[in-house]
Amino acid sequence: MVEHRTSPHHSGPGRAAEKPHDHDACIDTAIARARALCEERSVQLTPIREKVLQIVWRSHKPVGAYQVLDELSRTHKAARPPTVYRALDFLIAEGLIHKIESLNAYLGCGEAGVAHTSQFLICRSCGTTEEIVDPKLDQALDAAAKRARFTVERKVVEIAGLCGRCAG
């Protein structure tokens, strides 16, 4: 169900099919960054929140809230849906994870702490979802909204299809 360290997959925008991906390091980096950011912002990355962040980061596939709950329950018997949704809400508010709307699922944010708008490439075959940051695309969104006299607050861009690995 969950990907572990040895599974090789691509790691960054526009750089598919390169060297294997050390996912443990990937998680560790994300957690360390999250700790630093929460420290900076004087918000609490509590044990539950950190655990949920870790669970979401265990793969590069979006994870459902109840899947998070299952995992969390193993170490935290008292966990219930609100436990998970509160943690997810916190992590989203702090920009540490994203919600993938078309899947009702959650994904670790690869750009935590950096101002950005991201887009997602969701492979329907392997489930791997890549976060990309494309300023041109983002500008095109802003321009389109502006033409319609629309004030943008939130952007959802999710592209579903086949990743290079699965199509190739």
Next chain:
Amino acid sequence: MVEHRTSPHHSGPGRAAEKPHDHDACIDTAIARARALCEERSVQLTPIREKVLQIVWRSHKPVGAYQVLDELSRTHKAARPPTVYRALDFLIAEGLIHKIESLNAYLGCGEAGVAHTSQFLICRSCGTTEEIVDPKLDQALDAAAKRARFTVERKVVEIAGLCGRCAG
């Protein structure tokens, strides 16, 4: 709950705050187009499907499936969730409505029968959701996907914020 004929709101991409919108005519056009398209394609726009299409078209706000169910039940006592979801699935497959993923709700398609990829501007204040078709934006999406060696099958672009009317 539902908007009726006299409610004026803007009607097309990039043309906010113009003359009142005759929504009855808007619905009628959509239904007529749907009939013609289904005829052409030899698929059945059954009474239930047409009624659901009409319900979705009653406003320019996305409508939830259970809201559709409530309305449908008034004239169709046997209606149940599968009744509605089947009709919605059919209408989506035929390109007559769209699902707004970030709201889990459904919206009439203003470009039925024309090949297009659309984007949505969702006003958080009044709920009105405008479908726009912006080829530049669409190209930017394709270009971004291509750079990541990703084969696009479906695109979800939803921008939430304030429409001109509500921001102004």
Next chain:
DNA sequence: TGGGGGGATGATACAATATAACTTTGGGGC
């Protein structure tokens, strides 16, 4: 030092969205 406030979590219940699986209906072709 103990009382109050607030953020986080516990706990229970439920709401909202969506699908599975099997049955029945009805119209068209043979």
Next chain:
DNA sequence: GCCCCAAAGTTATATTGTATCATCCCCCCA
């Protein structure tokens, strides 16, 4: 008449997400 098939009926359940109130715990500070 009989079969076939798409559509709709029917029942049950799965999945996703919230509301609400209680409790805990830490920090502040009078």
